[in-house]
Amino acid sequence: MIKIWSLIKNNFTTIKNISAIGVADVVGSAVSSIFWLYLALIVIAEKYGEIHYYIAIAGIGSTVSLLGSESMLRVYISKGVKLQSTVYFIVLVTTALTSIVLFLIYYKVEIIILTLGFVISNLAISESFGKKMFTFYSKLFILQKILGAALPIVLYYLFDVNGVLVGLALSYIPYIFQIYQGFKESQISFTLLKDRFTFFLTSFAYTFSGLARGQIDKLIIAPMLGFGLLGNYSFALQIIAIFMILPNVIYKYTLPHDASGKSSFVIKKITVLISIGVTILGVILSPIVIPVFFPKYIEAIPAIQILSFHPIPATIGLMINSKFLGSEKNRVILIGTAISFTVHIGGVVILGPIIGIIGAALSFVLSSTANCLYLLTMNTKMRSDFTSKPTTD
Template sequence: MNKFWDVIKNNLTTVKHISVIGIADVAGTAISSIFWLYLASIMTADGYGIVHYYIAIANIASTIALMGSENTLRVYLPKGVKIQSTAYAIVFLSSGVTCLVLFLVYSKVEIIILTLSFVISNLAIADTLGRKEFTVYSKFFILQKILLVIFAIVLYYLLGMNGVILGLAISFVPYIYQTIRGFSDSKICFSLIKERLAFFLTSFVHTFTGVARGQVDKLIIAPMLGFELLGNYSFALQVVAILMIFPNIIYKYTVPTDSSGKSTTTVKKVTVLISVIISVMGATLSPIAISTLFPKYVLATQAMQILSFHTIPATIGLMINSKFLGMERNRIVLIGTILSLSINVGGVIVLGPILGIIGTSIAFVLSSTANCIYLIVMNNKMKSDQSASVIS
């Protein structure tokens, strides 16, 4: 009887934690999505493409500066390892070098400021989720989205496209508090990193390839196919981000939970089922909505009929990734991400000039599908090896 009530209690706790993250992610992403859709309605497609081009540069640069610290914090904080200050010190040193390179290459202060903002916010979010402080995460997440709308819109009308970049950067300022807290809660001890260097470096390559997968295509599309096509493609990806809200909510919950050794199997199965429904609805309804509400982005309707199906393999991949990260088997995750990146980049280069936005969309879905298939194979192999060891 006591075991029964323990199960009920654990399930209620799971629902509570997911609900806290979910409410914040739904509300925050809704605010953010409405902002980007509003911005698309008042900007030309090529202007929208330029903004996302700059954001892609800052995303990749910040990922290099972060050096995989996000996954390291999410995995080791639940295990009681006080690694924050050490990780932060390394990241801030690498950020200085990264920003110097950005200045020499682009000479745009806005990109540098945005890069630093991405670094600080990612550290703070990883720290908060690693501590399982889901309520704190939710409050800061929603606050950042509200500040984004206020500052980015005001600065857009004052400074144009550069104002959007600055407004986005300023919206992350509250996360500075979380970063300072991480420093105060732990001491710098490089031996903590040395003992976990393989995981730290593998996490860096994994995170970089993951971000590169979502951003490098934009850096290729802009010079090869033009900012107008990039604007339509980025607009379609914004809609895809809306479709991925629910799977991403679950992922933020399952990574620290899997790392703690608790089962999340039921939650993951339900998530995959829901992703199938979301995918079908996206492919059916989003093209109609886009052509009606955003006629300037008519090319995006073609992309959405393809990109909506990214939701299914991407969700399955996230659920398996969570399991492997919790087991510190991040090399498997890394190989899948590299495979995905390679197919996406190769697909954009080959299919983009031939099929335009349809080709870039096909490449995107193929890349997530390849990653999903690889992870399923590796997960089944691991189960088979475990069964064989038990029998022997």
């Protein structure tokens, strides 16, 4: 009993920080999930797919604009490098350029303001984690999720699909103050990025490949297979997003600690074991639950069962990503993400027209598995290389 109490006492800060992130992500993700599930109840699959199609466009636009700055902020702020103003300035300039291009292509202001909302929130959240301001992050995150559920629903009844997009964009307004504070706390200095330019570029490529993997498939599916199938596929992905809440919470906690050289192996191992249990539940329960609560999306059941296997390789990949990013070995992660992207998009293009939503789901799981296997191989290789190096007196 004394040993248990001592263990809890010694790890109180760790438990407190994980709890802060966990409460925020669980509550925030629960609110967000309820919103998306409620939206699925009131709209047909075609409209659900159309909404996710436009969100995918904004997501890709924001990723291009961010230039991989999230990893830069999380890693280097935790190391004491004050590069907020420099990164913010560059990102806001690229966001303006991206917005012009998106408007000329789609002529939808809603996509532009949603892109800006994504950019601002990603910058602010990354700064919070870099500073290890977990409690502050949790409060702002929950507020945004509440606004992100309430505003789109209200505006949907007024402006249909466009109302959802505008409501989501407006929910990110609370993050603007943090960006303003970031400019006040540091000076714009491009020399800070000069010695870290390689990390900057590979971070961008890694982040773009990762998000593009989760968004470009929607841009392919919509014109190739229709908004109806995209709606069912997006609904299935929303269910899997719920399964991934815990792994994402742990990843957000472990990255700044790995960057600081602190071990987080035990919590990573526990997270992987939990993901296995989640997979089993997803496969068994989805055919029982979906017909009862979401009869409009029965076609999504096979996809949900297949995608339920995604949390296992995805969780393992996240835990290894945290280690590599923390030690600034993001080139390995970039290659893994590129492999994942190639497998996923190639699978959607080849299998999608043949077996529809099942092909899209299979491609998603195969891509996360390919990434996981590559990262495991590289992690083993690097440990082997380290232990085989001769020691010198």
